[in-house]
Amino acid sequence: MNVKRIKSKPLELFSGTGGVGKTTLSCARAAYLSSQGQKVLLITIDPAKRLKQILNLFDEDAGTIHQITSAQIPYLKDHQFDALLMSPEKTMKKILRSDHVSSTLQERFENIILKTLLRPYGGMNEIMSIVEVQLQLQSHQYDSIILDTPPGKNFLDFLESGSRINRFFDKTYIEVFKYLYDRKESKTSGPIKAIFATGIQKLLQLLERVTGKSFIEQFIQAIASVYECKDYFLRAVQFEKTLQEQDLTNWFIVTSTEQQKIQNALDLHSKSLPFGAQNSYLLINKCLDLKNWQPKTQSNQEFKKYLIQREEAIKPFGVSSFLNIFEFHEILSPSPVIHVTELAVMWGSLDSSSP
Amino acid sequence: MSIVQQLSALGHHVKYICFDQSENRHYCQDLNIECKVLGPLHSAEVYIGQKLHSEMLASWIVKTSFFKSLFDMVPAISHLIFLGHIINELEKNPDLILVFDSPSSGHALTMFEASFNFKKIFKSGVIFNDILRMHEFIYRPGLVKVIIPTLPTQLSLEESLEVQSFFYEIQITDVTLVANQCIGLSGLDISDLSTSLSEKIKNEENLIQMASDHLKFYIPLIPSLDLKNILKAIGPRLNGVIC
Numbered sequence: 001m002n003v004k005r006i007k008s009k010p011l012e013l014f015s016g017t018g019g020v021g022k023t024t025l026s027c028a029r030a031a032y033l034s035s036q037g038q039k040v041l042l043i044t045i046d047p048a049k050r051l052k053q054i055l056n057l058f059d060e061d062a063g064t065i066h067q068i069t070s071a072q073i074p075y076l077k078d079h080q081f082d083a084l085l086m087s088p089e090k091t092m093k094k095i096l097r098s099d100h101v102s103s104t105l106q107e108r109f110e111n112i113i114l115k116t117l118l119r120p121y122g123g124m125n126e127i128m129s130i131v132e133v134q135l136q137l138q139s140h141q142y143d144s145i146i147l148d149t150p151p152g153k154n155f156l157d158f159l160e161s162g163s164r165i166n167r168f169f170d171k172t173y174i175e176v177f178k179y180l181y182d183r184k185e186s187k188t189s190g191p192i193k194a195i196f197a198t199g200i201q202k203l204l205q206l207l208e209r210v211t212g213k214s215f216i217e218q219f220i221q222a223i224a225s226v227y228e229c230k231d232y233f234l235r236a237v238q239f240e241k242t243l244q245e246q247d248l249t250n251w252f253i254v255t256s257t258e259q260q261k262i263q264n265a266l267d268l269h270s271k272s273l274p275f276g277a278q279n280s281y282l283l284i285n286k287c288l289d290l291k292n293w294q295p296k297t298q299s300n301q302e303f304k305k306y307l308i309q310r311e312e313a314i315k316p317f318g319v320s321s322f323l324n325i326f327e328f329h330e331i332l333s334p335s336p337v338i339h340v341t342e343l344a345v346m347w348g349s350l351d352s353s354s355p
Numbered sequence: 356m357s358i359v360q361q362l363s364a365l366g367h368h369v370k371y372i373c374f375d376q377s378e379n380r381h382y383c384q385d386l387n388i389e390c391k392v393l394g395p396l397h398s399a400e401v402y403i404g405q406k407l408h409s410e411m412l413a414s415w416i417v418k419t420s421f422f423k424s425l426f427d428m429v430p431a432i433s434h435l436i437f438l439g440h441i442i443n444e445l446e447k448n449p450d451l452i453l454v455f456d457s458p459s460s461g462h463a464l465t466m467f468e469a470s471f472n473f474k475k476i477f478k479s480g481v482i483f484n485d486i487l488r489m490h491e492f493i494y495r496p497g498l499v500k501v502i503i504p505t506l507p508t509q510l511s512l513e514e515s516l517e518v519q520s521f522f523y524e525i526q527i528t529d530v531t532l533v534a535n536q537c538i539g540l541s542g543l544d545i546s547d548l549s550t551s552l553s554e555k556i557k558n559e560e561n562l563i564q565m566a567s568d569h570l571k572f573y574i575p576l577i578p579s580l581d582l583k584n585i586l587k588a589i590g591p592r593l594n595g596v597i598c
Binding site: 018019023024046047048050053054112113116117119121122123124127150151152153154160163164165167168170199203206207208209210211212213214215218258288289290292293295296297299300302303306307309310313330332333334335336 | 403406407412416419420422423424425427428431432434458459460461462464465468469472473475476477478479481482483506508509510511513514517536541542543544547548549551552554555558561578579580
């Protein structure tokens, strides 16, 4: 197998199905790049937030950047990296606290619809994650931003967030909802906007039969408020362009010999291709070293044969679909911190291999 | 899928239900398992049509680009509608058992939390009444059983315990943790193992012992690449889980 040096990039995505080791591998990557003197931010978008166990963080730490030092990961020694557990609500508050947003608008975000949807499992995690990632990319504070993404379909939802934002912030809707909200607040508006509003109003009248009137009023306020922050959301669409740039993004698809989930990994990869995943690396995690095991009993011999077949089954699929394949061997410790440490060493050995 | 097979073998009418996971659909076809996959936008159209008593109006609403883009921005809507579909199926067929395979714990938590969240949002109207009905239905004792498979590793187990706590908080108490793919239960000769496998099994055993208050069932790693063989082997182990 060709082992090629992996050049670090401003954005590095780790994706895969559940339980394959995305979080430990992405954390190890952050630790390794930091040890090489890079300024790194590790963001976990996965609402399950497995990263908190590894980094000794808590749910209430979500939404705030924390510095990770050798106190959490001894491997780091004198180096450190930043870590962020994604919080949709705190990302929205960050936008609202900016100089360009009026205090009146900040109050409107106490709207029950927005407060509820911005909860961790409220359903807007992927949309707000793309906003947060773009805010961090635009800050130019980091050499590399590493994303630990949610498993499977949630990752695809995250990738699609840019297009969803674009569709939602169609300027026709913005004008209509501003008109509907301003009219309610007794401000004057032109006749042209009234015409555009007709279709949306009809839709809302029909929905009112199903949702109740108070919801529609809250809904109009919520949508109008979100539209007033549209610039922050629309800037997040720039993230899609970053993903497409080979020089800016490393894509890592993680699978595991344990789970026989190579088909899921390939499926995820093929669905990521329209977003720029053409040059992805396949990381096969939890590989066992069986060379020196010569079992004597039949059951153990059959088991060894199965383990080898399981690992071998993955590779043919990977060779044609990925830029390169890297194996990370199984870490034989129950401690997640030791997992990160040993995986960071492995990242280092990949980097120092000859091209 | 193995649970579906076991329940069928016990004479129950069972359906496997999932989000849009195409590979699972193919497996179900191969294994002759009745499967239902719901796409979110279609589910919304069916639901709105029922509430407005007009499929035509529902079709118009759902096809508007604004509705589609709203749906995209708030995926939790589709989770709620999905839940509604599950309840409709169960109300129409009281003897039916639906086995819902969630693609990740995040999906399952978003779906169950959606009903609470949208109850706060709607407050009145047809949808609110439906959500109340959903709550009365779902949180009926004995209706919902949650099975959380976990790998016998620390991070997986911690996630499973958090998911279990979430269900307890929303008053779903029939929650079972199952340690899956346990190498130590695969019938190996322990004295004839490699160092790495011995260490792995020792870690598994320590973890299982520490979590013995929570972990009640254990499924061995089945050394086969064939899904049919795997399901056949683990099926009998699940009888204690499903009864």
